Amino acid sequence: MAYAPFDLTGKVALITGGNRGIGLGMAEALAASNAHVAIWGRKEAANAEAVDKLKGLGTGEVRAWAVDVAEEDTVVAAMAETNGWMGRLDSVIANAGVGFGAKSFSEMTTEIWRKNMAVNLDGAFWTLREATKHMVERAKNGDPGGSLVGIASMAALEGAARNQAYGATKGGLISMIRAISVEHARYGIRANAILPGWIATDMTSGAQDNDKFVSNVISRVPMKRWGEPADFGGMAVYLTSDASSFHTGDSILIDGGYCIY
Numbered sequence: 001m002a003y004a005p006f007d008l009t010g011k012v013a014l015i016t017g018g019n020r021g022i023g024l025g026m027a028e029a030l031a032a033s034n035a036h037v038a039i040w041g042r043k044e045a046a047n048a049e050a051v052d053k054l055k056g057l058g059t060g061e062v063r064a065w066a067v068d069v070a071e072e073d074t075v076v077a078a079m080a081e082t083n084g085w086m087g088r089l090d091s092v093i094a095n096a097g098v099g100f101g102a103k104s105f106s107e108m109t110t111e112i113w114r115k116n117m118a119v120n121l122d123g124a125f126w127t128l129r130e131a132t133k134h135m136v137e138r139a140k141n142g143d144p145g146g147s148l149v150g151i152a153s154m155a156a157l158e159g160a161a162r163n164q165a166y167g168a169t170k171g172g173l174i175s176m177i178r179a180i181s182v183e184h185a186r187y188g189i190r191a192n193a194i195l196p197g198w199i200a201t202d203m204t205s206g207a208q209d210n211d212k213f214v215s216n217v218i219s220r221v222p223m224k225r226w227g228e229p230a231d232f233g234g235m236a237v238y239l240t241s242d243a244s245s246f247h248t249g250d251s252i253l254i255d256g257g258y259c260i261y
């Protein structure tokens, strides 16, 4: 039989923040690989639009839930419902994120700090914690496995001036993922972080419109371009598939080579 681990027929994937940007790029690849795809996002209209785009890409079902990951009770209820949809979740990608910076570190308000923490760290914590409950229970019932992914950022590594709060959430997420991976390996559950570089999405629209930024920064990306949401599809499929069954605790940079240049 041909080696075909990237046909995800029967697998169920959840992507938070899956209605646009990097999350939608991953959702599209997962749907096209025949996975059942669940997405979470706050905006009903954006969710519905994304479901329309995803439907028909593959043979799996697609469904969206309106979820604010910064609300613990909402995440707890939504994860139970999403897991109940197909009776399992094979892959949960904590991607929902926000990026609030300040004019300078000394002027960074507590409000900015908390806004970053609420979504990027609290939200990822509740999402991943609730996901492990279902995956561990399933493993104890004789069906081990599962893939957890945290979408961090190269901002965790690069010294992101004026974005200390954002960078701290992403550094924290990497640490959380590494600790989850060690604790859950016995259940066959893997946990990995993906660190995007400069990616053309709504989050970076201001930078994309800033000619000085583009000429000073994007010119230093060895690949000489912005990353695109579709650049994350392959890694989402790989990490959801059984091809990555021994791959855990990793921090995977997808930055066109920016961090090593």
Ligand SMILES: NC(=O)c1ccc[n+]([C@@H]2O[C@H](COP(=O)([O-])OP(=O)(O)OC[C@H]3O[C@@H](n4cnc5c(N)ncnc54)[C@H](OP(=O)(O)O)[C@@H]3O)[C@@H](O)[C@H]2O)c1
Residues within 6 Å of the ligand: 016, 017, 018, 019, 020, 021, 022, 023, 040, 041, 042, 043, 044, 046, 047, 067, 068, 069, 070, 095, 096, 097, 098, 099, 119, 123, 151, 152, 153, 154, 155, 195, 196, 197, 198, 199, 200, 201, 202, 203, 204
């Ligand atoms: N773009 C980059 O250059 C870059 C670089 C490094 C890391 N990242 C990370 O990659 C991830 C995706 O970023 P992106 O660039 O694709 O951003 P984006 O285009 O702004 O999309 C953000 C997504 O997150 C959802 N979201 C935001 N707050 C939420 C909340 N409280 N609850 C639920 N969903 C929420 C949004 O949907 P709703 O608005 O409908 O809620 C949307 O689907 C983020 O974690 C970001 O930090 C991005």
